[in-house]
Amino acid sequence: MKNDLRPKVQRGAGNRTVWLALLVCIVLPFVISIPLATEIMIFGLFALAFNLLLGYTGVLSFGHAAYFGVGSYACGMAIRYAGASIWTSLLISIALGSLLAAIVGALAIKKRGVYFAMISMAVGQMFYFLALSPLKRWTGGEDGLKFIPRLKLEFPFFVDLGSPYPLYFFVYIIVGISILVIWRILNSPFGRLLQAIRENEERTIASGYNVTMAKFVSLVFSGFFSALAGGLFTIYLGYGPLHSLYWLTSGTILLMTILGGMHTFIGPVVGVAVFLYVQNQFSRYIERWELLVGILFISLVLIFPDGIVGTIKNKYLERKADDTSPETEPELNAKTETEG
Amino acid sequence: MELTLTLIITQILFGLALGAVYIMMASGLTIIFGLLDVVNFAHGTFYMLGAFAAYIVISLFGNFWLGLPCAIILVGLIGWMTESLLIKPLYGKDPLYPLLLTFGFSIAVTDLMRWIFGTIPKVIELPKGFAGSFMSAGIFIPKYRVFIICLTIAVLLFLWFFFKKTNLGMIIRAATRDSLMVRTLGINVPRIWTFGFALGVGLAGLGGAVNSSIVAAVPDMGVEMTVECFVVVVIGGLGSLGGAILGGLIIGQVISFVSLFASDWSNVAIFLTMFFILLVRTRGLFGEAGRL
Numbered sequence: 001m002k003n004d005l006r007p008k009v010q011r012g013a014g015n016r017t018v019w020l021a022l023l024v025c026i027v028l029p030f031v032i033s034i035p036l037a038t039e040i041m042i043f044g045l046f047a048l049a050f051n052l053l054l055g056y057t058g059v060l061s062f063g064h065a066a067y068f069g070v071g072s073y074a075c076g077m078a079i080r081y082a083g084a085s086i087w088t089s090l091l092i093s094i095a096l097g098s099l100l101a102a103i104v105g106a107l108a109i110k111k112r113g114v115y116f117a118m119i120s121m122a123v124g125q126m127f128y129f130l131a132l133s134p135l136k137r138w139t140g141g142e143d144g145l146k147f148i149p150r151l152k153l154e155f156p157f158f159v160d161l162g163s164p165y166p167l168y169f170f171v172y173i174i175v176g177i178s179i180l181v182i183w184r185i186l187n188s189p190f191g192r193l194l195q196a197i198r199e200n201e202e203r204t205i206a207s208g209y210n211v212t213m214a215k216f217v218s219l220v221f222s223g224f225f226s227a228l229a230g231g232l233f234t235i236y237l238g239y240g241p242l243h244s245l246y247w248l249t250s251g252t253i254l255l256m257t258i259l260g261g262m263h264t265f266i267g268p269v270v271g272v273a274v275f276l277y278v279q280n281q282f283s284r285y286i287e288r289w290e291l292l293v294g295i296l297f298i299s300l301v302l303i304f305p306d307g308i309v310g311t312i313k314n315k316y317l318e319r320k321a322d323d324t325s326p327e328t329e330p331e332l333n334a335k336t337e338t339e340g
Numbered sequence: 341m342e343l344t345l346t347l348i349i350t351q352i353l354f355g356l357a358l359g360a361v362y363i364m365m366a367s368g369l370t371i372i373f374g375l376l377d378v379v380n381f382a383h384g385t386f387y388m389l390g391a392f393a394a395y396i397v398i399s400l401f402g403n404f405w406l407g408l409p410c411a412i413i414l415v416g417l418i419g420w421m422t423e424s425l426l427i428k429p430l431y432g433k434d435p436l437y438p439l440l441l442t443f444g445f446s447i448a449v450t451d452l453m454r455w456i457f458g459t460i461p462k463v464i465e466l467p468k469g470f471a472g473s474f475m476s477a478g479i480f481i482p483k484y485r486v487f488i489i490c491l492t493i494a495v496l497l498f499l500w501f502f503f504k505k506t507n508l509g510m511i512i513r514a515a516t517r518d519s520l521m522v523r524t525l526g527i528n529v530p531r532i533w534t535f536g537f538a539l540g541v542g543l544a545g546l547g548g549a550v551n552s553s554i555v556a557a558v559p560d561m562g563v564e565m566t567v568e569c570f571v572v573v574v575i576g577g578l579g580s581l582g583g584a585i586l587g588g589l590i591i592g593q594v595i596s597f598v599s600l601f602a603s604d605w606s607n608v609a610i611f612l613t614m615f616f617i618l619l620v621r622t623r624g625l626f627g628e629a630g631r632l
Contacts (some may be wrong), residue, residue, distance in 0.1 A: 060436050062381075062443070107618050114379045115578065117439060117569040119618070125567045126611035134604040164428020239368060251447060258440070288455055301441045302429060 017266045018183050020268050022176050034164040035236075036280050040273050041168070041175045042232050047257050047268035048182055049225035054254075055262035056186055057218040058198030059109075060117045063124025066104075067223040069245030070127060071230025076145040076240035077138065086161070090174075090231045097104075097227020098220050099275050105216040121247065128154030128245040161235060171232050178225055183265065184320055185221060194218055202308045255293060258300050261307030346479050351596045358493035359592020361547050365565065365585035366572040367499065368543030374516045374579050375536035378427060378438040382446040383544050384566030387512060390415045390545025391552035392453065395462045404467045408549050415545025416538040423537040428530065446562060453559035455491035461556030470553075488550055495546070496585070512536060571614045 029037040046068055053059045071093035078089035100123075108119045131139040140146055153159035159166045185191055193214050196204045205211050234240045241248060252275075260271020283289045300307070306314060365387060365575075372380050379528040380386075398407040426445065430437045470484040501507035515522045515532050523529045556560065572591050576583025591610050598609040 047417060060439065062439075069428075107615060114373075114439065115574065117436075118379065118574055119614075120616055121567055122571055122574070122611050125564075126608055129607040129611075132607075134608060136604075201385070248447070251443060254440070255444075288451055290451035291448050291455065294444050294446070294451060297444025297447065298426065298441055301437050301444065302426070305433075305437065 006068065014222075015183070015187075018179060021266050021269060022179065025172060025176070029165065029168045033280070034168055036276060038168045038171050038236050040042040040269075040276050041171050041251070042229050042236060043115075043256070043272045043276065044269035045175045045178055045232070046226055046229035046253055047260070047272045048179060048265075049222045049229065050184060050253050051257050051262055051268045052159065052186070052194075052225070053218055054257060055264070055268070056191065056198060057194040057215055058113075058201075059215060059219070060113055060120075060254075061219075061222075062117045062121035062254070063247070064120070064222075064226055064253060065247065066120075066124045066127045067101060068230040068233070068249065068253075069131070069228035069339025070100055072240045072244040073139060073145055073230075074227070075231035076148050076234040079151070079234075080145065080148045081138075083149075086151065086235065090228065090235075092229045093231030094224055097230065097273045098224045100227075101220045101223025104223075105219040109215045109219055110212055121250070124245065124247055124250050128242070129136050129249070131242055131245055139242075140240075142242055142305045144242045145234070148234070148239055149236055150237065162238075167236060171236065174228070178228060179269075182221075182225065186265065190214070190217075193285040199227065251297075252293070255297055255300070257307075258305070259296070260305050261310030261313070263306060264309040264313055266306050267309035271307060274308065342463075347600075349479050350481065351592065351600055353479070353481045354485065355593035355596030356589070357481070357488050357592070358595055359589045360489045361551050361588075362568065362572050362591050363585050363588030364495060364543050364547040364550075365494055365569045366576065366588050367496070367581060368540035368547075369569050369573055370540075370579060370581050370584045371543070372537055372540035373573075373583075375512060375540075376427075376438075376533050377435065378442070378537075379578075380537075380540065381439055381442040381466040381566060382422075382449070383541070383569050384562035384564065385446040385449050386415050386419060386541035386562075387548035387551075387565045388450070388453065388557070388562035389418060390548030392457065392462070392548075392560065393545065393555040394549035394552055395464055395557050398464055404464075407464070408546065411549035412546045413483045415548075416542035419538040419541035420534055423534045423540075427537070428534075446566065450559050451560055459558065459560070461558045462552075463556045464553045466553050484553060487572060491550060495543070499581075508535075551583075570608060571610050575614055575617050 025037075025041065028040070031037075046064075049067075050061070050064050053061055053064075057250065074096045075089040075093040075159060078084040079086075079164045084092065104123055108116050111119070132141055151161040152168065153161055159170055161167045161170060186194070193204070193209060196207075196209070197211055201211060230244060233244060256275045257272040258271070259275055260269065260273075261267025279289065286292060304311060307335040365383065369380060369383050372378060372383075380408060390411045393411040394407040397410040397414075398404055401407075422445065427438055430441060464585055466484055470482075470487060473480045473482045474486060501509075503513055511522065511527060512535075515527075515529055515536075519529050519533075520531075548557075548565075568591070572587035573584060574587075575590060576585070576587030590613065594609050594613050595606055599606045
């Protein structure tokens with residue numbers, strides 16, 4: 001009950017958490033395997049972009065893989081078919097991802113949550129089928145986008161993205177900057193507006209804000225960074241898998257976000273780290289990984305909707321509230337004594 | 341290929357048969373949404389369960405006509421349990437929670453079925469009477485597809501009768517409009533909700549059972565169906581049974597004709613149809629203004 005009444009406003013304290021997380025990520029590739037660390041960075045960015053929409057604006061998108069996948073394929077195609085440089089390809093990814101988000105927003109952002117969820121799922125599936133069959137010639141169909149030439153960065157200085165450490169730090173820098181940008185967006189009046197929309201949309205409208213535009217912009221930002229993550233994914237893998245458009249990818253990013261805590265800033269990244277790490281360690285032994293994912297999902301929704309970071313934050317906040325709550329009982333007793 | 345009249349009529353009939361299954365599925369989804377305000381992301385999963393239930397019953401008892409009602413009952417029971425155990429605790433919370441839960445449920449159950457039954461498609465044999473097609477003036481339609489159309493019409497008539505003429509149906513209609521009031525009148529509304537959910541997924545199960553002779557039963561058949569149901573319901577307008585029917589008919593025809601000319605695009609075509617209709621009429625064809 002107590003937790004339900006308290007508004008889930010994220011405070012500025014996130015700044016310290018963000019810098020701490022970024023610091024941790026510098027040493028991450030030395031602690032766990034480099035591919036895993038790189039994936040955590042990429043999907044962490046994807047999850048943050050996703051949570052911009054879900055946790056902050058309160059809009060659930062079930063087909064976010066569309067932006068990720070479009071970013072992934074756009075980057076790969078630009079490199080393979082147009083011989084574009086890494087930077088150009090990433091820019092193309094971002095542009096297309098944002099454009100797609102704008103289109104989806106134009107069609108559907110005014111709709112009620114459940115409608116938007118269904119439409120976004122349809123968008124995701126549509127792109128999956130597009131890549132699978134009709135556009136097979138360009139996307140490689142089921143096999144994915146292969147034969148992307150060797151990746152290297154020419155500007156500002158030469159970096160061989162074929163080798164793990166330079167690749168990781170390239171990804172790290174881009175993701176790090178993105179995280180700071182997202183943080184800046186969310187800790188601004190606009191960010192507060194998004195949270196207001198999440199908490200009570202009618203009241204926000206009544207207060208005179210253009211809620212539709214705010215939600216639209218939020219979606220475009222989300223598409224922007226999701227596509228960037230997708231582009232980085234292609235660079236990391238050296239090829240563009242069809243799986244990046246698959247509905248399970250949308251579902252997994254949703255799960256990781258909730259697992260970490262959708263009402264916190266850094267929660268989604270934590271969720272990604274925990275999930276990918278556990279998957280990396282245990283999916284070898286556990287055959288029915290998807291079954292576990294489903295059960296985890298159900299358990300989270302029923303028992304721990306606040307996720308890891310959310311639950312920790314609640315415990316911490318609860319303790320703080322208990323320390324500072326005024327003691328009213330003794331005063332009353334004192335009064336009756338004097339009166340009696 | 342020549343676009344003859346017989347070809348067109350054949351395709352229309354074929355589209356009706358396809359649409360029939362979608363109508364059945366979308367009706368179930370609409371009932372659940374109208375009554376519980378829950379969008380069942382696991383609807384396709386119950387469709388898949390229906391297909392497997394029919395397969396098991398028919399394999400065990402060899403009787404096709406036993407398989408269909410058993411599928412409905414079994415899936416309805418599973419739906420009853422699902423709603424009572426998993427969805428009921430979420431009432432009163434954020435309306436997105438049941439979506440998330442049913443989504444997770446679909447992932448878990450699909451994988452569970454993969455585990456139990458493997459991924460090799462299970463085919464159900466049709467009774468001899470359904471073999472072959474009706475032919476007349478060059479128009480072909482397989483007998484089984486005609487059966488599906490007739491069955492769907494029967495189901496729709498049953499639903500109409502149930503909702504309009506029976507007490508329980510009247511209670512459900514009332515609870516869809518104003519559940520608080522119905523509760524005030526002393527009726528156990530949570531039990532009605534559970535029943536509504538079971539009915540909705542029972543319809544999905546029937547759809548699966550009926551379709552499993554055409555499309556072999558495979559655990560993964562549920563996911564695509566869920567998304568296709570959503571498209572039907574978005575086109576028709578969420579919450580409207582008439583919309584579900586119209587949406588199903590449209591999608592059936594779209595798939596039928598696109599498969600004829602550009603089969604690569606048949607999957608994508610339904611989404612393009614959805615977007616086009618959304619552009620023209622943003623709340624779906626029969627969507628209620630307030631509910632959107």
